Amino acid sequence: MTRWLSKNLIRIYAALAFIYLFIPVAYTMAFSFNDSGKRNLIWQGFTFKNWLNPCGAPEVCTALGNSIKIGFLATLFATVLGTMIAFALGRYSFRGRSATNLLIFLPMATPEIVLGASLLAMFLNLGINPGFWTTVIAHVMFCISFVVVTVKARIASLDPKLEEAARDLYATEWQTFRRVTLPLVAPGIAAAALLAFSLSFDDFIITNFNSGTVNTFPKFVWVSSARGVPAQANVIGSAMFLIALAIVISAQIYSSAKARRLQKKH
Amino acid sequence: MANHPDAAAAKTGDLKLSSLTKSFGDFLAVDDLDLVIPKGSFFALLGPSGCGKTTTLRMIAGLEEPTSGKIYLGDTDLTDTKSYRRPVNTVFQNYALFPHLTIFENVAFGLRRRGIKDVKEAVEKVLALVELAHLRDRKPTQLSGGQQQRIAVARAIVNRPALLLLDEPLGALDLKLRRQMQIELKWIQTEVGITFVHVTHDQEEAMTMADTIAVMNEGRIEQLGSPADLYENPKTAFVANFLGQSNFIKGTLESTSGADQFVNLQGTRIAIPAARNSSTHKSLLVGIRPEKFRIHNVGDSTTGNKLEGGIVTDISFVGVSTQYQVEMPWKQELMIFEQNDGGAPNLRKGDAVTLSWEPHFTFALDGDEDVTSGLSGADAE
Numbered sequence: 001m002t003r004w005l006s007k008n009l010i011r012i013y014a015a016l017a018f019i020y021l022f023i024p025v026a027y028t029m030a031f032s033f034n035d036s037g038k039r040n041l042i043w044q045g046f047t048f049k050n051w052l053n054p055c056g057a058p059e060v061c062t063a064l065g066n067s068i069k070i071g072f073l074a075t076l077f078a079t080v081l082g083t084m085i086a087f088a089l090g091r092y093s094f095r096g097r098s099a100t101n102l103l104i105f106l107p108m109a110t111p112e113i114v115l116g117a118s119l120l121a122m123f124l125n126l127g128i129n130p131g132f133w134t135t136v137i138a139h140v141m142f143c144i145s146f147v148v149v150t151v152k153a154r155i156a157s158l159d160p161k162l163e164e165a166a167r168d169l170y171a172t173e174w175q176t177f178r179r180v181t182l183p184l185v186a187p188g189i190a191a192a193a194l195l196a197f198s199l200s201f202d203d204f205i206i207t208n209f210n211s212g213t214v215n216t217f218p219k220f221v222w223v224s225s226a227r228g229v230p231a232q233a234n235v236i237g238s239a240m241f242l243i244a245l246a247i248v249i250s251a252q253i254y255s256s257a258k259a260r261r262l263q264k265k266h
Numbered sequence: 267m268a269n270h271p272d273a274a275a276a277k278t279g280d281l282k283l284s285s286l287t288k289s290f291g292d293f294l295a296v297d298d299l300d301l302v303i304p305k306g307s308f309f310a311l312l313g314p315s316g317c318g319k320t321t322t323l324r325m326i327a328g329l330e331e332p333t334s335g336k337i338y339l340g341d342t343d344l345t346d347t348k349s350y351r352r353p354v355n356t357v358f359q360n361y362a363l364f365p366h367l368t369i370f371e372n373v374a375f376g377l378r379r380r381g382i383k384d385v386k387e388a389v390e391k392v393l394a395l396v397e398l399a400h401l402r403d404r405k406p407t408q409l410s411g412g413q414q415q416r417i418a419v420a421r422a423i424v425n426r427p428a429l430l431l432l433d434e435p436l437g438a439l440d441l442k443l444r445r446q447m448q449i450e451l452k453w454i455q456t457e458v459g460i461t462f463v464h465v466t467h468d469q470e471e472a473m474t475m476a477d478t479i480a481v482m483n484e485g486r487i488e489q490l491g492s493p494a495d496l497y498e499n500p501k502t503a504f505v506a507n508f509l510g511q512s513n514f515i516k517g518t519l520e521s522t523s524g525a526d527q528f529v530n531l532q533g534t535r536i537a538i539p540a541a542r543n544s545s546t547h548k549s550l551l552v553g554i555r556p557e558k559f560r561i562h563n564v565g566d567s568t569t570g571n572k573l574e575g576g577i578v579t580d581i582s583f584v585g586v587s588t589q590y591q592v593e594m595p596w597k598q599e600l601m602i603f604e605q606n607d608g609g610a611p612n613l614r615k616g617d618a619v620t621l622s623w624e625p626h627f628t629f630a631l632d633g634d635e636d637v638t639s640g641l642s643g644a645d646a647e
Contacts (some may be wrong), residue, residue, distance in 0.1 A: 014537075086381055154371070159360075159362065159530070160358075161358055161360065161362040162362050162364060162365075164329050164349075164358070164362065165356070165358055165362035165363075165364070165374070166364075167328075167348075167349045167350050168327055168329070168349055168350070168354075168355055168356045168382050168458075169350075169355065169375045169376035169379060169421070169422075169425070170351075170376050170379040170425070171379045172348075172350055172379075177381055179375075179379075180364060183366045184365070184366055226585045
């Protein structure tokens with residue numbers, strides 16, 4: 001018995017850890033099938049009704065649409081700006097580089113609630129009414145730091161000899177960037193963009209301060225939780241999870257199939 | 267090549283470095299270097315790490331800007347030309363193959379950047395030359411070290427540069443593969459007829475491949491010559507130690523008669539050819555390579571120079587030769603290599619011996635040369 005335990009302890013531990021991680025997700029999914037009526041807190045019976053009509057609850061799809069739009073715009077701006085900052089910090093030495101390195105970390109370390117409140121104060125002082133674009137600006141701001149950190153790590157792992165080799169092989173500065181640097185840093189940029197999107201899509205605190213009357217999905221869930229979250233929120237939450245999972249799995253399958261194909265040619 | 271205005275055939279000829287200097291802050295990496303590398307030669311820059319050889323190579327490639335001095339290829343001044351406009355290609359130390367491109371695209375990279383549309387024939391020809399045509403669709407990480415090395419060479423020579431630079435190209439390979447690649451590189455050089463400039467810290471590698479070697483030390487060229495010339499007639503203790511082993515014995519010049527000089531070597535009068543004495547002083551450091559000595563029982567007849575009173579202190583058998591350590595009356599240990607061809611007497615530790623050698627195998631340096639110079643460099647690698 002003790003032998004069995006010592007042999008399998010790590011597996012039991014792993015199983016428990018995964019259960020801990022996935023119980024909330026499982027709960028969300030299970031309750032997306034709840035035949036709930038208004039309050040989706042007590043199990044009433046199984047139904048596909050919610051999945052067949054995800055926009056059934058008032059406002060839910062408008063809020064989702066806003067979240068996706070804001071997410072895309074924030075990701076686009078944050079990724080482009082953040083990648084440029086990462087290249088500047090990772091590749092060039094200039095006055096104020098170490099200060100910039102430090103400052104770029106600050107938004108990550110500052111409590112969101114403080115950032116959100118300060119941003120609102122700033123917009124109001126500038127006479128800008130909070131709404132869609134103030135939300136985008138706020139999201140770009142807190143996403144940039146994460147993009148910079150992610151892309152910079154990728155740039156740091158890039159062998160500068162490869163760029164020298166490109167220049168040696170008749171590539172101009174632009175061709176070197178386009179043909180060698182960018183393709184090699186691309187996985188880092190893609191990871192940063194995904195991270196930025198999920199941060200933006202998920203954000204509630206800063207959004208709540210700076211979005212005025214524009215509803216986003218987290219805001220919708222928060223507001224409706226006072227009177228009971230509709231099951232459609234669970235449907236959308238579950239769908240997001242499944243889409244993310246599908247992307248990860250297909251990427252895995254693609255890369256292992258590619259590896260196998262190359263292996264065959266061996 | 268005709269499509270490209272900059273790599274045009276006009277830009278060939280000897281490579282000339284003129285007063286080339288590079289400093290990094292206070293550190294002088296390359297110190298006022300003057301050098302001519304003839305077109306079509308296989309030239310090696312040999313020296314210990316930190317001697318400035320790689321910096322020199324990087325300046326020729328255009329990857330490093332000289333602090334002062336000029337670089338010419340034929341009559342063209344390349345000093346301020348961007349690296350991608352120089353008809354020069356490099357084989358990097360760790361190959362620097364592009365990991366996201368196939369072998370074919372790696373080799374085609376330079377041709378495509380020069381706007382050549384039809385690269386297929388040229389790439390396939392060069393892949394066939396390095397015997398790796400079957401790997402064209404692989405990625406670099408799927409190749410062995412030796413294969414990557416050959417692709418790095420192929421990627422460079424497919425461009426038919428006027429000059430191919432090799433930066434420690436064999437450093438990452440194991441000994442057996444290194445030997446094989448040395449022969450292969452030499453063969454490729456003869457095949458394509460491009461000037462090769464090879465940077466290495468490995469004296470054997472330089473001697474095997476290069477027609478001419480420049481031995482570098484602390485940013486300067488210590489000596490330049492053919493491998494045999496450098497080995498047989500080193501002008502400094504650094505060169506003597508960096509290329510092989512030497513016995514150095516202090517002596518004093520006594521007289522000169524025609525082409526011969528006579529030296530008092532710790533009480534014994536020996537002869538050396540005047541041409542092989544690179545010192546102008548009376549105090550000399552006489553150098554004899556270990557394999558030039560012959561070892562005899564006391565009383566045996568000898569020819570040439572002779573040193574008496576040696577005692578064998580150590581013998582090691584290494585297959586093709588036996589290495590003896592002999593202590594001389596002036597308390598210096600000398601190293602002697604004898605071929606195991608029956609020419610040497612059967613000796614044991616403690617036996618008294620006489621050493622002899624032919625005068626023309628002797629070289630003489632300035633008496634104040636540092637006999638340990640170049641030793642640490644050669645040993646460290």
